[in-house]
Amino acid sequence: MSPSPSSRFRQQLIVAPAVLGLALVAACSNSSSSTGGGGGGSATLAGDCAEYQPYAGHSGTTVTMFASILSPESDSLQQSWAKFSSCTGIKISYEGSNDFESQLPVRVNGGQAPDLAIIPQPGLLAQMVKTGQVKKPDATTVANENKWSPVWKTYGSVDGVFYAAPMSANMKSLVWYSPSAFKKAGYQVPTTWADLMKLSDTIAKSGTNGSKPWCGGIGSGTATGWPATDWLEEVVLGGQGGDVYDQWVSHKIKFSDPQITGAMQTVANWMQNPAWVNGGFGDVKSIATTTFQDAGGPILTGKCWMLQQASFYEAQWPKGTKVGPDGDVYAFHLPAVNPAIPNPVEGGGEFVTAFSDRPEVRAVQDYLSTAAWADSRIKVPNATGWVSANQGVDKSLYTDPIDQLSAAELTDPTATFRFDASDMMPAAVGSGQEWKSLTAWFAEGQSIQQTARDIDSAWPQ
Template sequence: MTPIPTATGRHRRLSAAWAVLALALTAACSNSSGSSGAQAEASPLTGDCAKYQAYAGHAGTKVTMYASILSPESDSLEKSWAEFSSCTGIKITYEGSNDFESQLPVRVAGGNAPDFAIIPQPGLLAQMVKSGKVVKPPAQTVANQDKWSPVWKTYGSVNGTFYAAPMSANMKSLVWYSPKAFKQAGYQVPKTWAEMMALSDRIAASGTTRPWCGGIGSGTATGWPATDWLEEVVLGSYGGEVYDQWVSHKVKFSDEKITTAMGTVAGWMQNPAWVNGGIGDVKSIATTTFQDAGAPILTGKCAMLQQASFYRAQWPKGTSIAPDGDIFAFHLPAVSPTVSSPVVGGGEFLAAFAGRPEVQAVQNYLSSSDWASSRVKVSSGWVSANQGVDKSLYTDPIDRISADALTDPAATFRFDASDLMPAAVGAGAEWKAFTAWFAEGQAIPKVAADIDAAWPQ
C-alpha cells in the first residue's frame, strides 16, 4: 500500500479574521511535548494513559511508517506502540515490504517519502541523508541516546551528525538446532570451529540428515544471509582490526584474507554433502527464503541453521524453544581460537522524513526506554541495547543469550559489515554477487572483483 500523503503544504483561502481564529484554535489544542517549540499545555491524560502525557496534544493526527519488517515480527512491533497510539490519538500506519531497501530511495526521490523509515543499514541511512530529505531528530530524541552505548549513536550518524535513533539490536552469531534431536543422536553442542566442522562430517556420514540448511531469499534483498556468513568468518578468523579495514575498503574483497574467508564459507555452506537438508542442493539456498530455511530442522531433515536472534519469530507457534526443547541456539564459535568470543550484531534505526509535531512526538517515544521495554514485553525474539531496559524483562532464553553476548565486555563485537558499507555495495553489489555465487556457482575471484568494482570512488 502507498503511504498516506500528509497535509503539509496544503493551503486553504481564509479571510484574515478566520486565519487568526484558526491559529488561536491550533495553539489551544497543541501541547508542550518538547517536539516542536513553545506550545500550550495539552489536556491531562488520566489512568493508564497518564504516562504518555509528554507526547499528548496531537489527537486525530496520523504518521506513516515504512520498513522491511514483515509478519509475524511486524505484528508485535505494532502491538508495542498500540497503547501509546490509543492514549495520544496519534495513528501510526505501518507498511512492511520485502522490497524496502530498493523502494525507499525511489519513494524519497519521487517525493513520496514515509514519515518514518526503520533502516537496518547505516550505509542506506547515509544514502538517504545525502538526498537531503532526512530531518534531524528533536532534542528529546537526542537526549534519549544517553541510555545507549556511545558507539550506537555513531551508527545512527552521518559525517558526525546524528540523524537516526537506534531502535533495536540483534545478535547474528547464533546457530539454531534441535536439542531433542541432538540428544537422541548423541551429539554435543560444539564449542570450537573445529568441533563444529567435525560434527558436520559426523552428521553427514549418518546418512539420515544433512548437517546444514540455509536460505538467502529475501525479495530485492536476496543475498543478505550469505553476507552474514562471510562476516562471521572474517571476524572469527582475523578479529576486529581486519574487519574494520574491510568495512572501510582498506582491505578489499579481493585481498587474500577475504578470499580465504570466502573459501571457508564455501567449504561450510556450499559443501554438497552438508547442505541443503530437506530442501535441495547448494543452488537451492539461493531460491529458499531465509524465513523458510530452518523448517527442515523440525522434521529431522537438517541439523543446524546459522541465523540471527530475530529468527526466533519464524518458528511455528507452539514450538518449544528451550535448552531441552524442539529448538534452541548456541553461540557460533570463532574460526580462530585467538579471537575472543566474536559477535556480529545488527540493529535498526528510526529516520524521519518529516518534522511535524506528531512525527516528533512519535520519534521521542520510540527512542525512549519506555518504548524499548514495551517492545520486549510484547514478544520474544527482540533485543535492545538500551541500558534503561530491565534485563529481567527478557523471559525468553534466546533473548537472554543475545542480550548477554551483546553486552559482554570481553566479546569482540562488530556491527554487520554489509550494513556499514556504502549502500551501493552492502545493500546492492554484494547481495547480487553473493546470490550469483550460490545460484550459479560463480568463482570466488569473480565475486570479489564484482563487489570491489562497485565501491564508490
C-alpha cells in the same frame, strides 16, 4: 546484512494501520477540555495515560511509517505502541514492504517520503542523508541515546552528525539446532570452530534419508542474498578480528584481498560443501532459491541438523514449537574460526529516521527511542525474538531463553562486537552488488575471485 532485520520478513507487502488496542482508550482518558489537535492544544493525560504526557497535544494527527518489517514481527511492533497511540491520539500508519531498500530512495527522491522510516542499514541511512531530506532528531531523542553504548550512536550518524535513533538490536552469531535430536544422537554442542566442522563431518557420514548437517536459504525477495553476507561476516570477524573487519567495511581491505577471499573459501568449505548442505531442500544451488524463512524447517523433521541464522529467526518457527535448552529448537553461539579472537559477536539493528519535523513526528521518534518503549515491545505477548541494546531496559522482562542469550551477548563488554558489515558499507555495495554477487556464487557456482572482483567494482569512487 541485517535484515530487519530487517530486510527480514519479506514474503509479501503489508500495509496496516497501527492503531491497535482501542479498548485502552477508556483507561487512557483525557482529563482536559482541550484535545490538542495537530499540536495546537495542551491536553492533560490522566490515569494510565499520564506517562505519555510529554507526547500530548497532537490528538487527531497521523504519522506515516515505512519499514522492511513484515508479519509476524510487524504485528508485535504495532502492539508495542498501541497504548501510546490511543492515549496521545497520534495514529501511526505503518507500511511494511519486501522492497523497502529499493523503494525508500524512490519515494524520497520522488517527494513521497514517509514521515518515519525504520532503516536497518547505516549505509542506506548515509544515502538518504545525502538527499538533504533527513531531519535531525530533537534534543530529547538525542538525550535518550545516553542509555545505549556510544558505538550505537555512531551507527545512526553520518559524517559525525547524529540522524537516526537506534530502535532494536539483534544477535547474528547463532546456530539453531534441535537439543532433543542432539541428545538422542549423542552429539555435544561444539565450542570451537574445529569441533563444529568435525561434528558436521560426523553427521554427514552418518546421515540417513537425505539428512545433512546444514540447511540454509538466502532467498528474500529483492533482498535475496543477505544471509550469505552474514556467513561471510561471521567468518571474517571470527577469523581475522575486529581490525581487519573494520578495514574491510571501509574498503581499505578489498573483497579481492587474501584475507577476504580466504574467508570466502572458509564459507565455501562450510556452506557450499555438497556433502553438508542443503538438508531437506536439495543441493548447494537450492540455497539460493530457498527463502530464509523456510530454511530452518527441516531441523524439525530431521532432514537437517543446524542453521546459522540470527536471533530474530525465532519468529519463523511454527506456533507450538518449544524453544529452549530442552526444547524442540534452541541456539548456540557460533564459535570463532580463530580461537584467539575473544567472543566474536556480530549484530544488527534498526534506526528510526525522520523525513518530517512536524511535532507529532518528533513525538513518535522520541517515544521509540526510550527504554519505556523498548520495555513495552518486550512485554508484547508471544512476541519473542526481539531485543534491545538499550542499557535502560529492564532485563528481567526477557522471559524467552533466546532473548536472554542475545541480550547478554549484545551487552557483554568483553565481546569482540561489530555491526553487520554489509549494512555499514555503501548501499550500492552492501545492499546491492554484494547481495547479487553472493547469490550468483551460490546459484551459479561463480568463482570466489570473480565474485570478489564484481563486488569491489561496485564500490563508489
